[in-house]
Amino acid sequence: MLLVKSWLWLQGQVLVRVEGEEAERLLNQCLARGIYLWDIRRHEGLLYFRLSSRAFFRLRPLVRNLKVKVRIVEKAGLPFFVRTFRRRRMLLVGGIIFLIALYTWSSCVWSVQVKGVTHAAERSELIQLLMSCGIRQGVLKKNIDLAAIEHDVLTQFPELAWARAYFTGTRFVLEVVPKLPPPDLAKPGHLVAKKNGLVLDVLVLAGKPLVEKGSSVQAGDVLVLGEQGRRPVPAKGQVLARVWHEIYKEGEPVERCWLRSGRTATARVLRLWNRELVLSGTREVPFPRFESDEESKNILPWRNSGGPVEVIDITYHELKEVKRLLPVEEYIKRLTDQALAELKQNLDEGSRITKTDKKVLSQPGDTLVRIWVRIEAVEDIAMPIPYYPQKNEGGPAVGGTRTNGEEDTSN
Amino acid sequence: MQRGVRFGKKVAEFLEIPQDIVLDLSRITLVGNIEVTLENHRGIIEYSSDRLRLALPQGELIISGEELILVSLAQEEIVIRGRIKSLELV
Structure with missing residues (x-):
């Protein structure tokens, strides 16, 4: 038709x-x-x-x-x-001029955007580079060599890992990704303790050990000094220690769940792709919390369901909160499991749990159940920390800050 | 009924051929109360927005309704739209 x-x-x-x-x-x-x-x-x-x-x-x-x-x-x-256009020549001319103007102006660059740079200084430097490559307002898009610009940006800014230049409409967009500084393993550093613990075993591959089996260490203590003779080195090694983690947990031995109260509301909905149109029934669900059942009525019975057009009958069931008292024993077990799971999250990979202590602090009649859980684990607590040895004093300074840049004097 | 028509009807029933083709009858298709399609007609006798009389090979079809429009008028079929209230075969 x-x-x-x-x-x-x-x-x-x-x-x-x-x-x-x-x-x-x-x-x-x-x-x-x-x-x-x-x-x-x-x-x-x-x-x-x-x-x-x-x-x-x-x-x-x-x-x-x-x-x-x-x-x-x-x-x-x-x-x-x-015939109208034949009589009104200028209208046609105007239309053609409009189309030509639209075409020419949309083939120019009207704005420049730099993405992926956080520093304003770097942004303005990049924009200056783009200006020198010939990108400014009103320049024709087809005269711009995007690959050459990407190449120039990467060669002039070695701290950038990736650059891409493209147009979206009349906007020129330069997207860059800065390089992440690589972890400098060759720099001198100590091994310090991550956690408080009792040292069980010290294995030193490089550096001078300051602790031995049986020493008690605090988090932050230097375990292995980054020094060989008087030469600064990156300390390497493994310090196994017995570490204790404890946690306190409390809670009400009550389980909350949402059950259907029996009140329902229905609606018939026409679904077109992602849009839904309520044909009949409730437009707004009258319950604060609800579950819904959907039953699809196929309009096209020869098609499988899941087509773009469906009619659906939705039934909303109101949900009411129901509290249920739990047996205290069971609740204690549940809390303990939670506590253990949380404690295990703090452990590094390769750690071994050697002992678990559990104490119930609450009395049998209390409304709150309170427990205390402690685990004992054997962990490698050594953590490398770089330092910047001072040349005039011989001894390595402890606890240098980790920076990358100009103030590095270690070479 | 004429003799030829009766014979034609028998033949059509026996061979299961649509009778409108064999007997030169009109085919009237009604879509709800909004559209009537009439195939095989003999022209318009009278037309106003609430009444339309159409000539059929045998007799006449009177359509009453409101805001009747002839959407399409061609030799083989007529399409009528509007609020159709009654069809009468005379």
Whole structure:
């Protein structure tokens, strides 16, 4: 139908008004001569219909023989459209100028964006580089060599790992990713304790050990000094220690769950792709908390469900909170499991739990259950920390800060 | 009924051919109360926005309703739209 309509529009069509007693006879004569008419309607005693402009000329001899008056009310379609432009040349010229302007201006760069840079200084440097590459407002997009710009940016900014230049519409976008400084393993450093503990075993690969089996250490203590003779080295090794972790937990031995209260509401929903249209039933769910059941009614029964168009019956069930008292024993077990799980999260990989202590602090009649759990584990507590040895003093300074940059004097 | 028509009807029933083709009858399709399609007609007798009389090969079809529009008028079929209230075969 759309195809027919558009063909009729291309041919040009006229809306005709017929006045007179013999309007129906005109219709019949058109039928007999194969003149196609459409959109025939009566309005205030007059007959209106549409026909193609070519057919209108075949209508004229028929009209002469009948007692009717025929008038053109409206002309539509491509031929009349073209005629309008022929009469109003400047309108056409304006339209063409508009299209040309739109085309030329949309092939220029109108804004520049730099993505992925946090420092304002670096951003302005990058923008300056882009300016020197010829990117500024009003420059033609096709004159810009994106690959060359990417290359220039990467060569002039060695701290960038990746750069990509592209256009979105009239905007030039440069996206960059800075390099992450690599962990400098060759720099001198100590091994310090991560946690408090009792040293069980010390294995030193490089550096001078300061602790031995049986020493008690605090977090932050230097375990292995980054020094070999008087030469600073990165200390390496393993310090196994017995470490204790403890945790206190409390809670009410009550389980909350949401159950259906029995009140329901229904709605019928038409789903088109991702949009939902409520056909009947509740628009807003009248319950603060609810579950819903969906039943899909296929409109197209020969298709499997899950097509883009579905009608769904939704039933909303109201949920009410229900409290249930738990047996204290069971609750204690649950709390303990939680506590152990939390404690184990703090352990490094490769650690071994050697002992677990548990104490129930609450009395059997209390509303709150309170427990205390401690685990004993054997862990490697050594952690490398770089330091910057001072040249004039011989001894390595303990607890240097980790920085990367100009103030590094270690080489 | 004429003799030829009766014979044609028998033949059509025996061969299970649609009777409108054999007997030169009209086919009237009604879509709810909004559209009527009429195939095989003999023209328009009278047309106003609430009443439409159409000539059939045998007899006449009178459509009453409101805001009746002839959406398409061609030799082989007529499409009528509007609020259709009654169809009468005379």
